[in-house]
Amino acid sequence: MSTAAAPALDDHDHDHHAGPSPGLIRWLVTTNHKDIGTLYLLFSLTMFFVGGAMALVIRAELFQPGLQIVNPHFFNQMTTLHALVMIFGAVMPAFVGLANWLLPMMIGAPDMALPRMNNWSFWIMPFAFTLLLSTLFQAGGGPAGGWTLYPPLALQTGNAFPFVILAIHMMGISSIMGAINVIATILNLRAPGMTLMKMPLFVWTWLITAFLLIAVMPVLAGSVTMLLTDKYFGTSFFNAGGGGDPVMFQHIFWFFGHPEVYIMILPAFGVVSQIIPTFARKPLFGYASMVYATSSIAFLSFIVWGHHMFTVGMPLAGELFYMYATMLIAVPTGVKVFNWVSTMWRGAMTFETPMLFAIAFVILFTIGGFSGLMLAIAPADFQYQDTYFVVAHFHYVLVPGAVFSIMAAVYYWLPKWTGHMYNERLGKIHFWLSVVGVNVLFFPQHFLGLAGMPRRIPDYALQFTEFNMISTVGAFLFGFSQLLFLYNVVQTIRGGAKATDQVWEGAHGLEWTLPSPPPYHTFTTAPEVK
Amino acid sequence: MEIQETTPISISVANRRLVKRLLLITVAMFGFGFAMVPIYDVLCAITGLNGKTGGRVAAVESSAVDEARTITVEFIASLNVGAPWEFTPQVNRMQVHPGQYYQTHYLARNLTGHALVGQAIPSVAPGLAAQHFQKIECFCFTRQIFQPEEGREMPVVFRIDPNLPPDVHTVTLSYTFFRVDDAGG
Numbered sequence: 232m233s234t235a236a237a238p239a240l241d242d243h244d245h246d247h248h249a250g251p252s253p254g255l256i257r258w259l260v261t262t263n264h265k266d267i268g269t270l271y272l273l274f275s276l277t278m279f280f281v282g283g284a285m286a287l288v289i290r291a292e293l294f295q296p297g298l299q300i301v302n303p304h305f306f307n308q309m310t311t312l313h314a315l316v317m318i319f320g321a322v323m324p325a326f327v328g329l330a331n332w333l334l335p336m337m338i339g340a341p342d343m344a345l346p347r348m349n350n351w352s353f354w355i356m357p358f359a360f361t362l363l364l365s366t367l368f369q370a371g372g373g374p375a376g377g378w379t380l381y382p383p384l385a386l387q388t389g390n391a392f393p394f395v396i397l398a399i400h401m402m403g404i405s406s407i408m409g410a411i412n413v414i415a416t417i418l419n420l421r422a423p424g425m426t427l428m429k430m431p432l433f434v435w436t437w438l439i440t441a442f443l444l445i446a447v448m449p450v451l452a453g454s455v456t457m458l459l460t461d462k463y464f465g466t467s468f469f470n471a472g473g474g475g476d477p478v479m480f481q482h483i484f485w486f487f488g489h490p491e492v493y494i495m496i497l498p499a500f501g502v503v504s505q506i507i508p509t510f511a512r513k514p515l516f517g518y519a520s521m522v523y524a525t526s527s528i529a530f531l532s533f534i535v536w537g538h539h540m541f542t543v544g545m546p547l548a549g550e551l552f553y554m555y556a557t558m559l560i561a562v563p564t565g566v567k568v569f570n571w572v573s574t575m576w577r578g579a580m581t582f583e584t585p586m587l588f589a590i591a592f593v594i595l596f597t598i599g600g601f602s603g604l605m606l607a608i609a610p611a612d613f614q615y616q617d618t619y620f621v622v623a624h625f626h627y628v629l630v631p632g633a634v635f636s637i638m639a640a641v642y643y644w645l646p647k648w649t650g651h652m653y654n655e656r657l658g659k660i661h662f663w664l665s666v667v668g669v670n671v672l673f674f675p676q677h678f679l680g681l682a683g684m685p686r687r688i689p690d691y692a693l694q695f696t697e698f699n700m701i702s703t704v705g706a707f708l709f710g711f712s713q714l715l716f717l718y719n720v721v722q723t724i725r726g727g728a729k730a731t732d733q734v735w736e737g738a739h740g741l742e743w744t745l746p747s748p749p750p751y752h753t754f755t756t757a758p759e760v761k
Numbered sequence: 762m763e764i765q766e767t768t769p770i771s772i773s774v775a776n777r778r779l780v781k782r783l784l785l786i787t788v789a790m791f792g793f794g795f796a797m798v799p800i801y802d803v804l805c806a807i808t809g810l811n812g813k814t815g816g817r818v819a820a821v822e823s824s825a826v827d828e829a830r831t832i833t834v835e836f837i838a839s840l841n842v843g844a845p846w847e848f849t850p851q852v853n854r855m856q857v858h859p860g861q862y863y864q865t866h867y868l869a870r871n872l873t874g875h876a877l878v879g880q881a882i883p884s885v886a887p888g889l890a891a892q893h894f895q896k897i898e899c900f901c902f903t904r905q906i907f908q909p910e911e912g913r914e915m916p917v918v919f920r921i922d923p924n925l926p927p928d929v930h931t932v933t934l935s936y937t938f939f940r941v942d943d944a945g946g
Contacts, residue, residue, distance in 0.1 A: 344776050383842070411783045419775045449787050453794025468798060471882045472841060472939025479801045483794055544888055546808075 250751050259354070262346035263751060264331045265648075270353050271328030272641070276717070278320030278360065279634075283710050285313040290672075290706035293699050296691050306689035307375035308367065314378035315395075318495065319402045320360055322629065325637045326498040327352075327409045330437050332648060334413065336742035336749065337431045339422025339758045344415035352408035359401035366391035377687060379484060380455065382469040382477050386462050396459045403448040410444035413437055422741070424760035428522070431740050432515065435522050436501030439529045443490045443497070446533075451487040454480060478543055485536035493532045496596075496628060497525060499636035500567060503589045505740070506643050507571050510586035511578030512737040517570040524563035524570075531560045541612045550609040557607035561600065568597055583735075584658030588639035591631060591666050599627030602677065617687075620680025626673045630709075631666070638665075638716065645720065646734045650748035651727035657719045664712035671705025826860035827923045833857075834921070837935040838867060844940045845872045846879060846907075851914070859923040867900065867936065870912030877907045878942035881915075886933045893922035894932060904941060 251257045251266065258270060288309045292300045301309070331349065335342055343349045366373035371389030374380075380395075388395070417438045421430070430438075457468040458480070467473025469480045500521075508515045515521065537545065537553035545553075571593050580586070602624040606615055615621060646652050675698040680686075684695045691699065730747040741760070745753050834857050836850035851866040871877050881901040885891040896902075900915035907913075921932065 344772075345780070387842075407787055411780055411787075414783060415776050415779050418779060419772055445783055445787050446790055449791035450794040450797075453791050457795075457798075470939075471937060472880055472941055476801070476805075479798065482801060483797050486794075486797070544886070546889055 260350070262342070262350050264335050264343045264346070264349065265749070265751070267343075267349050267353050268328045268330075268332030269648075271324045271331060271356075274353075274356055275321050275325035275328055275637075276720075278316050278324070280713070280717075281364070282313050282316035282321055283713065285309045285316065287706060287710050289313065290703040292689050293691070294703040295700070296693055296696055298690055301689070303689045304372060304375055307377075307687065308373040310687050311374045311376065311378050312363070312367070315363060315374075315399075316360070317629075318378070318491075319399075320356075322495050322633050322637070323402075323406060324356060326437075326440070326495075327406075329433075329498065329502070329637070329640055329644075330409075330413055333644065333742060334416055334434055334437060335420070336745060336753060337434050337740060338417065338420065338425050339741050339754045339760065340416060340420035341752060341755045341757075343412050344420055345412045348408050349412055352405045352412065355401050355405040359398045359405065362394045362401070363398035366394050369394075379488070380458060380480075381484075382458060382461065382480050385458060386469075392462060393459065396455045399455050400452055403452045406444050406448050410441035410448075413441040414445075417441075422754070422757040422760050428519065429760060431501075432504035432518070432521055433498070433501035436497045436504075436525055439525050440494050440497045443494050443529055443532065447487040447490040447494075450483060451491075454483040454487065457483075478540075481540050481543060482536070485539045486533075488539065489536045490529070490532040492625075492628070493528060495633050497529065499592065499596075499633045500525060502636045502640040502643075503571060503592050506585050506589040506639055507574050507593075509643075509735050509737045509739075510583060510589075511575045511580050513574055513578045514739075515570065516573035516576075517566070520566055521570055524566040527563040528560060531556065531563075535560065538607055538609075538612070541609050542616045554607055554609045558604060561604055564600055568593060568600075583642075584653075584655060584662055585639045585643035587659065587662045587666075588635045588642065591662070592635045592639065595631030595635070595666075595669070596628055599624055599629075599632055602627060615680060617685055618680035619676040619684045619686055622686050623673050623676035623680060626676070630673065631669050635665075635669075641720065643735075644742075645723055646730035647742060647745075647747050647749070649724050649727075650730055650746075651723050652730050652734075653719050653723040653727065657715060661712060661715040661719065664715070665709060668705050668709030668712055672702055672709050673705070675699075675701045675705075824860055824923055826858050828858055830859055830923075831856050832859060832921050832925065832929070833931045834863075834919075835931060835933040836865065836867075837933060839935065839937045841937055841939045844879065844938050845877065846870060846938055847872060847912070848936075848938045857921055859921045859925055862897065862918060862920045864916055864918045866914040866916055868912065868914055869905070869907070869938065871907035871910055874909045876909060877940060879905045879907065880939050880941045881905070881936040882939060884935045884937070886935070887929060890925060890929050890932045893925040894934065895920050895922055901936060 251263065252260055258266065261267060261270075286309075288301060289306065292298070292306055331343065334340070364373075369390055371391060373391050374385070374388050374395045376384040376388060386392075417430070417434060427435075457466070460466040461468050461470055461475075467475040469475045469477045471477065504515055504521060535553055535557045537549060538557045541550055541553070575590075582590075602620065606612055606621065606624055642653060642658055679695055679698050679702075682695065684691055684699075732745065732747055733743045734747060735743075741754075741758060742749075744758070833854055835854045836852065838848045838850050840846060840848055847868070847870040849868050851868060855863060855865065857863050867881075869879070883896075883899070883901050885894045896917060896919045898916060898918040900917065905915065917934075919934075925932075
């Protein structure tokens with residue numbers, strides 16, 4: 232009955248059933264979701280190492296008090312660019328890459344709904360990051376006022392400023408197009424029988440993430456546009472001398488910024504919800520509650536931005552509102568953690584590399600969640616604000632949170648994508664080095680912050696030396712361990728033991744019914760979902 | 762063969778309709794970012810949350826002076842980056858009774874050899890005290906023109922509204938001086 236759904240995309244692409252174009256031009260002109268997924272993932276991996284190198288510069292300078300390696304201005308460029316590169320260059324494109332590879336295969340679609348726009352949304356990214364990173368080589372250097380771009384400090388950026396703003400505009404356009412594509416694919420291209428409540432959880436979390444993206448990326452674009460006109464066109468949105476207010480920027484920015492942190496973690500929730508049932512050999516506990524919990528988190532993310540601004544001066548009622556609303560997020564998040572643990576409960580568990588990363592995600596993300604609850608307490612936040620405690624908190628949710636989930640996803644689906652098994656022994660070594668490294672790196676930062684060490688400074692008081700040294704050792708251990716990951720991925724792409732179609736004994740879902748590696752075009756005939 | 766549920770035509774029509782709607786949301790949210798500017802100003806004007814006293818003369822009804830209550834008013838002066846003035850309050854603090862009028866001065870001197878135009882922006886802390894801090898006369902109401910090297914006293918006449926919340930004992934009035942002629946950007 233569904234055989235004729237196949238030519239759905241022919242009006243976009245007349246050589247749809249042909250293979251890829253020969254040579255390197257393939258990657259430039261491709262409209263194939265698998266090719267574009269690969270491009271996104273490789274781009275993200277590159278940016279992960281670029282941003283990681285910046286992090287190592289920061290940690291090397293902080294190994295000892297005093298200034299040893301870089302000057303403060305360059306240090307500030309490193310903190311600013313590390314954040315921008317990791318958020319917009321590494322984490323977000325990695326999830327878009329996973330979405331491209333997996334969404335059509337998971338819902339039984341032949342491709343993404345808008346393949347040409349898909350190509351465009353990827354190819355904007357290298358240009359955006361060329362603009363952003365080129366500022367490092369300009370007179371005056373790159374942006375150094377922090378990734379949050381608070382005025383008036385950010386307005387003191389030199390010639391790099393318009394480059395940064397336009398790079399952010401381009402990243403935003405790319406993300407919005409990607410999000411539109413994801414929504415159109417999920418809502419319009421599901422195979423017959425694939426009802427919304429039968430979709431794999433990764434698809435669900437991406438659908439919600441995509442709505443968050445189209446709701447807040449335009450707000451970020453608006454706020455940086457206002458910065459641009461304030462600097463060059465004489466407007467006074469944030470200039471008190473002209474009747475504006477710099478605090479307003481913080482409101483607009485964090486209206487984007489808080490949903491943004493869920494944009495980076497909801498797909499991670501989806502990935503972990505695919506992996507844990509596979510290796511626990513049990514269906515996911517509480518599927519429907521997972522969907523509702525994800526939606527609740529997405530909704531709440533719009534009304535809690537004030538918790539980033541407790542110390543700017545807010546009336547008591549505002550502090551209380553943002554405090555309680557923020558704490559409310561712990562409820563749906565707790566539901567999710569409970570469900571993951573319950574899925575593992577009495578399961579026939581095995582501990583292959585993806586499962587190790589997924590379990591580490593559950594434990595370490597929860598630690599990051601708890602320090603987040605501490606930060607949500609408005610009176611306590613006056614102590615924690617702008618200290619290393621905040622740095623420790625958001626790195627716990629982003630590195631062993633989002634980044635570990637991406638690595639788990641790569642180990643989990645790489646055999647499907649390449650047709651080869653990765654080196655399990657090497658994968659486990661990579662996992663253990665990473666999990667030890669990441670905790671040695673970030674756990675001492677909690678103590679540094681509670682003791683009063685401010686963030687974003689290249690020098691510090693002597694009593695902070697030991698914990699900073701430990702943190703730096705962890706940083707280099709974690710950073711260099713990622714070379715094992717790179718090696719393992721490259722070796723798996725080049726060859727290795729043949730993977731079966733199902734790959735993992737407990738894996739369920741449409742993507743595991745396809746051959747490994749899947750042919751260039753899959754589900755040109757929609758499968759039927761019972 | 763049965764009739765298809767989803768024909769190619771219907772999918773591309775559905776895609777186009779969905780993309781249009783999603784683009785509409787995108788544009789609306791871009792507009793919402795800008796709409797937050799007037800919303801913010803209106804909210805702050807109504808609630809006085811951000812300590813803005815407004816650059817205008819307060820409409821004051823006369824009311825009894827509350828001799829029983831003493832409030833400390835602190836005066837702060839700061840210069841925006843690149844504002845070439847010397848700028849200080851005449852006194853750093855005053856003890857005042859709510860309802861009574863007081864006058865003080867700020868001193869400003871142009872440190873350059875050419876004429877300058879400046880604008881002082883007031884801010885009151887705690888923020889909720891702002892609407893109870895009433896200025897009858899203030900150099901912040903207008904732009905201030907300074908001849909080369911000119912220095913002068915600039916008066917502020919104010920009073921604290923007796924309705925000031927009882928838990929407020931200290932009110933801080935801060936002025937930041939901005940250069941607003943063309944050269945100051």
